[in-house]
Amino acid sequence: xxxxxxxxxxxxxxxxxxxxxxxxxxxxxxxxxxxxxxxxxxxxxxxxxxxxxxxxxxxxxxxxxxxxxxxxxxxxxxxxxxxxxxxxxxxxxxxxxxxxxxxxxxxxxxxxxxxxxxxxxxxxxxxxxxxxxxxxxxxxxxxxxxxxxxxxxxxxxxxxxxxxxxxxxxxxxxxxx
Numbered sequence: 001x002x003x004x005x006x007x008x009x010x011x012x013x014x015x016x017x018x019x020x021x022x023x024x025x026x027x028x029x030x031x032x033x034x035x036x037x038x039x040x041x042x043x044x045x046x047x048x049x050x051x052x053x054x055x056x057x058x059x060x061x062x063x064x065x066x067x068x069x070x071x072x073x074x075x076x077x078x079x080x081x082x083x084x085x086x087x088x089x090x091x092x093x094x095x096x097x098x099x100x101x102x103x104x105x106x107x108x109x110x111x112x113x114x115x116x117x118x119x120x121x122x123x124x125x126x127x128x129x130x131x132x133x134x135x136x137x138x139x140x141x142x143x144x145x146x147x148x149x150x151x152x153x154x155x156x157x158x159x160x161x162x163x164x165x166x167x168x169x170x171x172x173x174x175x176x177x
Contacts, residue, residue: 024078026111027071031099032058032083038115040138041147045084058083061098068103079103080111080134086151087116087159097128104129111171116151117159122166133163134171 001009014020034055036045044051068079081099088096100110112125113134125133137156138144144153163170 025074025076026078026080026109027067027074027076028080028082028113029059029064029067029071030056030084031064031081031096032056032085034084036084037086038150039148058092058095061095061102064099065102065106068106068108072106072108076108078109078111078132079106080113080132082113082134083115085115087118088114088121093121093124097124100125100128100130104131115159116155117162119162119165122159122162122168126166126168130168132169132171135159135163136173 034045034053035047036043037047039046039048043049044053064081071079081096081103083096096112096114100112103110109131110129111132111134112130117125117133117135122133135156137153137160139147141153160170160172
């Protein structure tokens, strides 16, 4: 579809399902910044490129909860936590699950963007109370290798399948243009 037609179709779908005069405010917090092992050509978090992003370890739970409280006070109803890595490990996922549980206690919708997921990780996130998993597919299968070579389009789709199978809602987009 031409871009204008695509935008019209998206707006029509939105209006059919949501009040077009209401807006949800979401806040995104980088809970682990920089040194990502993926080579996405558009991303300053990648360890492959020289950028001004400084590598920071996974944030402490108290820092995340404080940021979520501030987001709620500022009007946000959804709080998303993002980590610059290929995907969570068995070691760090329990820490993220604790973050999800504590943010959920504040009455906020929870969202994470953590990269590639194994099926068991998606189940753990669901059990922690996760509402949404943000996982963009980046671009079309035909163009994928031109912007990312450290993972495949199929890897991204597989993660979306794990998320859906666990009963978590998907927040997904791509790069147009």
